[in-house]
Amino acid sequence: MTLLPDIKPSDAACCGGGAGSSSSRSSSSSSSSTTGSHKGHVADGQGAGGSCCIGINCCTTAASSEMSIDETSSTSSGASVTKVTNNLGGFQPYNYKDAVAHANFAECQPIDIEFENVRYSVRKFSFPERKFVTKEILHGLNGNFRSGELTAIMGPSGAGKSTLLNVMSGFRARGVSGNLRVNGKPMSTNSERFRKLSCYIHQDDLLRPQLMVGEIMLMAAHLKLGFQITKAHKMNLIKHILSLLGLDHRFNVYTAKLSGGQKKRLAIALELISNPPVLYLDEPTTGLDSSSCSQCVALLKKLASQGHTIVCTIHQPSALIFEMFDKLYTVVDGHCMYQGPTRELVPFLADQQLVCPSYHNPADYLLEVAVGEHERDLKKLILAANKKYYEDADRYQYINTDDVQRLITTIKDNIEGNTLSKSSTDLPTVALAQFSAFEYVKPAANDLALEETKALNASPQPQLQTEQLQDGQQQQLPQPPQTLATQSQYFVNERDISSASFLMQYLLLMQRILVCARRNYFLLLARIVSHIFIGVIFGYLYMNVGNNAQSVLGNYVYLYGTTLLLVYTGKMAVVLTFPLEIDMLTREHFNRWYKLGPYFLSMISFEIPFQSFCAALYIIISVHLTGNDSSDSFRIYYFMLLGIMATLSAQAWGFFVGATLPTKLAVFLGPILAVMFSVFGFCSRYIDITPMFRWMWHLSYFRAGFHGALNAIYGMDRPFLECPDNTMYCHFRSPKVFLKYMMISDVHMSDCMLLMAIVIGVMHVLTLVTLWRKLNKR
Ligand SMILES: Nc1ncnc2c1ncn2[C@@H]1O[C@H](COP(=O)(O)OP(=O)(O)OP(=O)(O)O)[C@@H](O)[C@H]1O
Numbered sequence: 001m002t003l004l005p006d007i008k009p010s011d012a013a014c015c016g017g018g019a020g021s022s023s024s025r026s027s028s029s030s031s032s033s034t035t036g037s038h039k040g041h042v043a044d045g046q047g048a049g050g051s052c053c054i055g056i057n058c059c060t061t062a063a064s065s066e067m068s069i070d071e072t073s074s075t076s077s078g079a080s081v082t083k084v085t086n087n088l089g090g091f092q093p094y095n096y097k098d099a100v101a102h103a104n105f106a107e108c109q110p111i112d113i114e115f116e117n118v119r120y121s122v123r124k125f126s127f128p129e130r131k132f133v134t135k136e137i138l139h140g141l142n143g144n145f146r147s148g149e150l151t152a153i154m155g156p157s158g159a160g161k162s163t164l165l166n167v168m169s170g171f172r173a174r175g176v177s178g179n180l181r182v183n184g185k186p187m188s189t190n191s192e193r194f195r196k197l198s199c200y201i202h203q204d205d206l207l208r209p210q211l212m213v214g215e216i217m218l219m220a221a222h223l224k225l226g227f228q229i230t231k232a233h234k235m236n237l238i239k240h241i242l243s244l245l246g247l248d249h250r251f252n253v254y255t256a257k258l259s260g261g262q263k264k265r266l267a268i269a270l271e272l273i274s275n276p277p278v279l280y281l282d283e284p285t286t287g288l289d290s291s292s293c294s295q296c297v298a299l300l301k302k303l304a305s306q307g308h309t310i311v312c313t314i315h316q317p318s319a320l321i322f323e324m325f326d327k328l329y330t331v332v333d334g335h336c337m338y339q340g341p342t343r344e345l346v347p348f349l350a351d352q353q354l355v356c357p358s359y360h361n362p363a364d365y366l367l368e369v370a371v372g373e374h375e376r377d378l379k380k381l382i383l384a385a386n387k388k389y390y391e392d393a394d395r396y397q398y399i400n401t402d403d404v405q406r407l408i409t410t411i412k413d414n415i416e417g418n419t420l421s422k423s424s425t426d427l428p429t430v431a432l433a434q435f436s437a438f439e440y441v442k443p444a445a446n447d448l449a450l451e452e453t454k455a456l457n458a459s460p461q462p463q464l465q466t467e468q469l470q471d472g473q474q475q476q477l478p479q480p481p482q483t484l485a486t487q488s489q490y491f492v493n494e495r496d497i498s499s500a501s502f503l504m505q506y507l508l509l510m511q512r513i514l515v516c517a518r519r520n521y522f523l524l525l526a527r528i529v530s531h532i533f534i535g536v537i538f539g540y541l542y543m544n545v546g547n548n549a550q551s552v553l554g555n556y557v558y559l560y561g562t563t564l565l566l567v568y569t570g571k572m573a574v575v576l577t578f579p580l581e582i583d584m585l586t587r588e589h590f591n592r593w594y595k596l597g598p599y600f601l602s603m604i605s606f607e608i609p610f611q612s613f614c615a616a617l618y619i620i621i622s623v624h625l626t627g628n629d630s631s632d633s634f635r636i637y638y639f640m641l642l643g644i645m646a647t648l649s650a651q652a653w654g655f656f657v658g659a660t661l662p663t664k665l666a667v668f669l670g671p672i673l674a675v676m677f678s679v680f681g682f683c684s685r686y687i688d689i690t691p692m693f694r695w696m697w698h699l700s701y702f703r704a705g706f707h708g709a710l711n712a713i714y715g716m717d718r719p720f721l722e723c724p725d726n727t728m729y730c731h732f733r734s735p736k737v738f739l740k741y742m743m744i745s746d747v748h749m750s751d752c753m754l755l756m757a758i759v760i761g762v763m764h765v766l767t768l769v770t771l772w773r774k775l776n777k778r
Helices: 009-020 025-045 095-100 162-169 192-197 215-225 230-243 260-272 288-306 319-324 342-351 362-370 379-396 401-416 427-434 436-458 484-490 504-517 519-540 549-590 596-626 633-660 664-679 692-701 701-714 735-741 751-776
Strands: 068-076 081-084 113-126 132-144 149-156 176-182 198-200 278-281 308-315 328-334 337-342 465-468 474-477
Touching: 025 278, 095 149, 113 162, 132 328, 132 337, 132 379, 149 162, 149 288, 149 362, 162 198, 162 308, 162 328, 176 192, 176 401, 176 474, 192 198, 198 260, 215 260, 215 504, 230 260, 260 278, 260 288, 260 337, 278 288, 288 308, 288 319, 319 362, 328 342, 328 362, 328 379, 337 362, 337 379, 342 362, 342 379, 362 379, 504 519, 519 549, 519 596, 549 596, 549 664, 549 701, 549 751, 596 633, 596 751, 633 664, 633 701, 633 751, 664 692, 664 701, 692 751, 701 735, 701 751
Parallel strands: 149 308, 149 328, 198 278, 278 308
Antiparallel strands: 068 081, 113 132, 113 176, 328 337, 465 474
């Protein structure tokens, strides 16, 4: 098992051509269908009295270069790679638009989601009212997200877009009520079955900067697809997805060096590995320039056109991008203000006496209405939107399967009559373009048309196919190298996915940690160097105090400083880094990359030995310089064991604090807790502690570590210490006298070890439980 894929950059760079060249004819059919929808859109808008500027009708699109498939070759890994040449015969650099237009993603199970009366409330403490209050954010939303549709959730800032996405994806489940049906069957968003259907891509991309694109993809493929699928198959799939998303040339690039748009595409590519039927994206276009924006939406549109249900929030799309969405769901103050096909928005608003001015972006106009710029009663609009939703739902219900069958038969007739290219692999899109008036036939038509597509793909294809040209001439076109069926063979069927076992997940995550640690060695090196440095400083300050009866208090301070150092370095290293880890864990776990158990085990399998190693380094150096190693060697072993246990106890607390509190709070609450344990259980004698705080003395791992260390160095019948100047009185010549004076002569080292072992175990269990709650009680 290797994380680092054995692929050369040249191999990866080639696969862009492979996918980008899938089929020139499917592009012609899909572009004709797109044009059809543009026309329909404008007609609708104008017919209703509105005349907003929409999509390509107001923009000039760049002329696409003519491309043809030149030759097919094989890479060293055996993958079929197709070079694409332009009409000048040169090698064509990667063309994202073409690749997206020609891309064929895998078919997937069509998923229609309907929701009814969805409400979401949060419970918060109100300081002015001095009580807990419940705030409802979503107020009984109804709607549907359908297979084959790209839906945009729009609305003003703070309207509840992200909240709706979080609720619908199951990312937020607490405080949610309402009914949800998936393909007509009731389901809970918190159920495992529902979660298996979808992936959620957050607005900010949390990608590990130390990993390269290819590595992160392979890691995700191993974790998501398991090991019943060969590595070669996974590599083919990865290359295929990366080339579809225009990232193949970034295969060997660290994710830190990707642009914003590339990171976004990589985030999508990672989730496409398991080919989820439903994709939720939170503001996928935020922070992208207009070209990256339209590339990103074009990609989503293509995914939707191949059967996925795609839902994303979007802020203020340009007219061109707005036009690319099939459907719009507008949220205003937690209510739905419009839902339905994008092209029906302008007529809908016009019906409400809101006429979108000429050459005005309907998306901008909608937002102006939503923020009240057009002085319309939003309540009326919300009511009208609900009325429209129910009317549309009725229309959908009353269309029977005979109607759908009739439509499909007509499409078949069209194909046989050669009015449409038989080679089109995008039958559902063609079917829908033909019958765009019957918008709500879509789900059923999609199912039937997909079956037809499968049947067509299964039938033997002629070597050369013909396409009817506009002027009536027949021209021979080369066979596309990969049809829908062959391209999507890389995608793994849902039933073949068996995610990696516990052990394999653990090993893969361990490998990821090691690779990241090796590449981000500066932080680890800093931890090692600081322990060595402080070991030398402490050793120098308390040089040779170990066996000197006159310097017992000096040695006491050395042991005290040692405990403090080990406790702070153990705790702070994780308190500061763990909250960021939790964000990544939340996302990867939600998208079912791995389970919590292997993740946590892999993390502590690295952190525990590393922190122990740092503590041991410090102890070896300082013990030698302070002369504490001049007595029996077993004392040093005990001292080292106690020091390591103290640092690991603090580390376990650090994990717990990091998992429980946000970083800003953890940074100062962690030390406050440490000071409390220190003052009340560590640097005071038991009788000096206020009775109210004596429980801290018993529970403090600080105290256990320190008293244990004192016991290891001065206890266990240590003989008299040296008193160098015989003329002087050495009060603590007898170690027993010193321990008695410090009131710890009855403290046993074994008790201290037991207490710290319990702290380590209990705190790790508590951290695990906290994480589990965070991940599962969202
Ligand atoms: N956990 C929460 N506690 C309290 N209020 C919340 C919580 N989550 C969301 N809200 C409130 O709900 C409203 C909707 O928030 P949401 O993030 O969904 O808005 P949005 O439409 O996505 O906004 P933006 O476009 O600015 O991201 C906001 O007023 C927000 O303050």
